[in-house]
Amino acid sequence: MKSLRDLKPGKKGKVAYITGCEDIKQKLYDLGIIPGETVEVLQDAPFGGPIKIKVHDYCLALRKKEASCIMVEEER
Amino acid sequence: MKDIVVALVGNPNVGKSALLNAISGAEVKVGNWPGVTVEKLEATFIYKNYKIHFVDLPGVYSLRNQTAEEKVTIDFLLKEKPDIILNVVDSTNLKRNLYLTVQLLELELPMVIALNIWDEAVEKGIVVDYEKMSKLLCVPVIPTSAKDKTGLNELLDKLIDVYENKKFVQCEHFETQIEEYLKKVINLVSEYQPILLDLFPKRYLAVSLLEGTLNEPITSSLEEKLKQIREEIKSLYKKDIKTVIVEERYGVVLSIYHQTVKKQREDVVDSSITLDKIFLHKYLGIPIFLLLVWIVFEITFKISSPYVEWLDKVLGVVSSWTLSLLDMANTPDMLKSFVAEGVLGGVGFVLVFVPVLFTLYIMIAILEGSGYISRAAFLMDRFFSSVGLSGKSFIPLLLGFGCNVPAVYATKTIENEREKILTTLMIPFMSCGARLTVFAFFVSVFFTSNKGLVIFSLYLIGIGVAVLVAVLLNKFYFKTKSQFFIMELPPYRLPTFKYVINTAWVRVKAFIVEAGTFIFAMSVLVWFLTNIPYGAKKDETILANVSKKVAVIFQPLGFGTWEATASLFSGFVAKEVVLSTMGNIYVGEKIQEEKKETSFTEGIKEIATGFIDANINLVKNFVSIFGFVKKEEEEFDKSLADAIRSAFNPASAYSFLVFLLLYTPCLATVFAIKQELNSYKWMFLSIAINFTAAWIVSFIVYNVVKDFL
Ligand SMILES: Nc1nc2c(ncn2[C@@H]2O[C@H](COP(=O)(O)OP(=O)(O)O)[C@@H](O)[C@H]2O)c(=O)[nH]1
Numbered sequence: 001m002k003s004l005r006d007l008k009p010g011k012k013g014k015v016a017y018i019t020g021c022e023d024i025k026q027k028l029y030d031l032g033i034i035p036g037e038t039v040e041v042l043q044d045a046p047f048g049g050p051i052k053i054k055v056h057d058y059c060l061a062l063r064k065k066e067a068s069c070i071m072v073e074e075e076r
Numbered sequence: 077m078k079d080i081v082v083a084l085v086g087n088p089n090v091g092k093s094a095l096l097n098a099i100s101g102a103e104v105k106v107g108n109w110p111g112v113t114v115e116k117l118e119a120t121f122i123y124k125n126y127k128i129h130f131v132d133l134p135g136v137y138s139l140r141n142q143t144a145e146e147k148v149t150i151d152f153l154l155k156e157k158p159d160i161i162l163n164v165v166d167s168t169n170l171k172r173n174l175y176l177t178v179q180l181l182e183l184e185l186p187m188v189i190a191l192n193i194w195d196e197a198v199e200k201g202i203v204v205d206y207e208k209m210s211k212l213l214c215v216p217v218i219p220t221s222a223k224d225k226t227g228l229n230e231l232l233d234k235l236i237d238v239y240e241n242k243k244f245v246q247c248e249h250f251e252t253q254i255e256e257y258l259k260k261v262i263n264l265v266s267e268y269q270p271i272l273l274d275l276f277p278k279r280y281l282a283v284s285l286l287e288g289t290l291n292e293p294i295t296s297s298l299e300e301k302l303k304q305i306r307e308e309i310k311s312l313y314k315k316d317i318k319t320v321i322v323e324e325r326y327g328v329v330l331s332i333y334h335q336t337v338k339k340q341r342e343d344v345v346d347s348s349i350t351l352d353k354i355f356l357h358k359y360l361g362i363p364i365f366l367l368l369v370w371i372v373f374e375i376t377f378k379i380s381s382p383y384v385e386w387l388d389k390v391l392g393v394v395s396s397w398t399l400s401l402l403d404m405a406n407t408p409d410m411l412k413s414f415v416a417e418g419v420l421g422g423v424g425f426v427l428v429f430v431p432v433l434f435t436l437y438i439m440i441a442i443l444e445g446s447g448y449i450s451r452a453a454f455l456m457d458r459f460f461s462s463v464g465l466s467g468k469s470f471i472p473l474l475l476g477f478g479c480n481v482p483a484v485y486a487t488k489t490i491e492n493e494r495e496k497i498l499t500t501l502m503i504p505f506m507s508c509g510a511r512l513t514v515f516a517f518f519v520s521v522f523f524t525s526n527k528g529l530v531i532f533s534l535y536l537i538g539i540g541v542a543v544l545v546a547v548l549l550n551k552f553y554f555k556t557k558s559q560f561f562i563m564e565l566p567p568y569r570l571p572t573f574k575y576v577i578n579t580a581w582v583r584v585k586a587f588i589v590e591a592g593t594f595i596f597a598m599s600v601l602v603w604f605l606t607n608i609p610y611g612a613k614k615d616e617t618i619l620a621n622v623s624k625k626v627a628v629i630f631q632p633l634g635f636g637t638w639e640a641t642a643s644l645f646s647g648f649v650a651k652e653v654v655l656s657t658m659g660n661i662y663v664g665e666k667i668q669e670e671k672k673e674t675s676f677t678e679g680i681k682e683i684a685t686g687f688i689d690a691n692i693n694l695v696k697n698f699v700s701i702f703g704f705v706k707k708e709e710e711e712f713d714k715s716l717a718d719a720i721r722s723a724f725n726p727a728s729a730y731s732f733l734v735f736l737l738l739y740t741p742c743l744a745t746v747f748a749i750k751q752e753l754n755s756y757k758w759m760f761l762s763i764a765i766n767f768t769a770a771w772i773v774s775f776i777v778y779n780v781v782k783d784f785l
């Protein structure tokens with residue numbers, strides 16, 4: 001189990017749970033980041049900026065801080 | 077004729093506005109939702125003896141009542157109760173889109189679903205059994221494409237059909253256990269607080285009460301009972317109620333999705349992902365972005381400037397005609413001056429913004445419609461998050477260096493209300509082109525040996541103060557603790573020509589009507605201040621008298637003369653008139669081209685050739701964007717230079733420039749702030765913040781600098 005932040009670009013993971021970030025948990029849910037869903041890290045921005053992920057059929061950008069709240073089971 | 081109110085609801089970037097434009101074209105009107113900075117589009121369209129009134133609600137991902145967009149949406153749907161909800165969904169991204177659909181069904185309003193962007197779905201080999209989807213959701217579903225204009229008539233027919241047969245069938249699609257709990261909640265409400273049943277649709281009420289998100293006071297006895305149910309659910313499902321509801325909704329969505337959507341090809345290469353490999357590239361992304369932004373900047377200002385000049389010419393001709401007419405009618409001088417300078421001058425002030433705003437809005441529509449604007453935010457986020465902004469502030473702030481007015485309107489692209497307010501308040505500190513003409517003049521008089529350095533220092537002061545203001549406001553006004561940044565990166569799409577032109581035109585129209593009347597009225601007022609009593613000496617007008625009283629507050633800044641004060645007053649109208657006012661006051665004679673008589677035919681000819689010239693200049697400027705044509709140096713009036721040299725010393729001149737840089741933005745900017753933030757409060761605060769900042773910084777600068785210069 002690791003956080004989405006630690007997933008390298010190109011890797012996929014299955015969302016296990018969301019921890020911390022109580023204020024954005026609902027927002028993440030609304031956008032489809034729910035336990036059991038697969039997310040893929042596609043790219044990261046320069047200078048430690050946000051990361052780009054794919055969930056369902058679309059792409060989302062979030063900051064590293066938010067990504068660290070999403071715990072995933074890495075897929076191999 | 078029957079009136080039907082249709083509310084367009086859907087996620088952002090699914091083509092709601094494009095659909096509205098495709099259906100009703102030029103009828104679209106743009107405004108603001110009351111009390112918030114969210115744009116409102118409306119259109120009335122006559123179809124088969126029905127007057128259909130469309131309202132484009134802001135894009136939302138859920139109805140959670142948290143962001144400004146969600147508040148506007150849920151408020152409108154619950155309070156205004158449109159006749160029909162038109163839920164626009166992106167056929168290529170159904171899982172997330174249907175999540176909102178499932179929530180909309182809870183509102184128990186008649187609904188029609190438009191499966192928009194159908195063209196792209198077909199292209200990607202996504203097959204949707206929309207008839208089955210319609211049965212599963214208990215709502216009509218029509219495939220549409222705002223791009224190819226397909227399905228629009230079917231959609232309109234269906235809207236009328238639903239309106240006439242006003243039936244709403246509620247699907248109870250949650251797990252039986254949960255449905256039981258929802259019924260239980262409704263029973264409790266009718267027992268403890270039955271009034272709620274009149275205020276809200278049943279299912280929405282039950283779900284929000286369970287979640288505890290209802291925006292309405294609840295009696296303690298009801299709350300007590302609800303708590304018990306929540307506990308029960310928690311021990312049964314081992315999850316809190318909010319999670320349970322979200323999972324129920326997704327359960328419904330996924331089951332419908334799997335029953336109706338087939339992908340013919342799994343291996344389609346998504347062109348958006350490929351494009352992002354370039355546009356969001358770790359090292360190339362930012363240089364590409366800066367290049368694009370530079371092109372946007374140049375196009376906005378250079379492409380429009382020939383037309384601005386042409387409009388100027390037209391106004392000159394019109395004013396000379398008017399003057400000849402007034403001469404023939406033996407009109408008194410005062411009235412002539414009022415018409416020529418007050419009225420026509422006012423019209424001119426409004427018109428000069430039209431070309432620049434039109435080009436700006438075209439650029440914005442392209443940036444937004446293509447999906448690139450979100451990429452800009454992604455790339456610049458790192459640099460702006462530290463001042464509590466996101467990357468979306470970059471483009472408006474940059475445009476500020478050209479002209480503050482379009483810059484303020486460019487904040488349309490920022491959804492977050494706090495970020496939008498902060499950015500808007502920072503823009504007036506960006507030194508615009510009009511201020512540069514004044515700087516250049518003063519610098520050529522006082523600082524001939526290091527012109528560039530002095531001007532550069534002014535730009536830096538502006539940026540520094542802007543950042544400081546943002547940090548202070550964030551800390552003490554918004555009291556923001558932590559902000560989050562979760563943003564969709566929509567697929568790249570080619571915006572249609574009609575969408576771009578329509579969006580731009582509709583926005584320009586709103587400017588002409590709203591800002592136009594305001595700016596016009598103010599410039600008439602200014603004419604009175606500067607010309608009354610008529611024929612009085614230049615130091616006896618109302619403006620001069622007021623300036624003499626006010627000048628004392630500029631004493632500590634080194635330029636406490638009434639002349640300097642009056643010039644600053646005139647800068648409130650537009651910064652570029654500071655120089656001509658100074659000429660007027662210091663030299664005495666108006667620096668003005670001679671007014672020549674123009675006959676009617678000559679005038680027409682001048683307007684026509686002017687227009688051709690404008691088009692030629694357009695091409696020239698287009699070429700010069702890429703750096704081929706050189707601009708001539710501007711020349712300055714010699715007598716004014718001498719007058720300024722004796723009225724200021726280097727220290728007070730520099731202090732004056734700092735003040736001019738930072739103080740109250742010009743009229744048009746002030747009104748743009750009011751229009752864009754939809755609030756007089758922020759307009760006045762912006763004036764106050766700028767004035768205070770200008771005074772303080774000039775004071776410091778003057779006192780530091782006066783011993784050196
Ligand atoms: N291919 C295609 N593009 C569309 C369609 N509808 C809208 N678009 C494009 O999608 C982008 C976003 O549309 P917009 O109306 O701004 O979305 P809104 O945020 O829902 O109002 C624009 O570039 C549109 O031109 C469609 O049916 N097909």
Ligand SMILES: [Mg+2]
Pocket residue numbers: 092093094
């Ligand atoms: Mg829209």
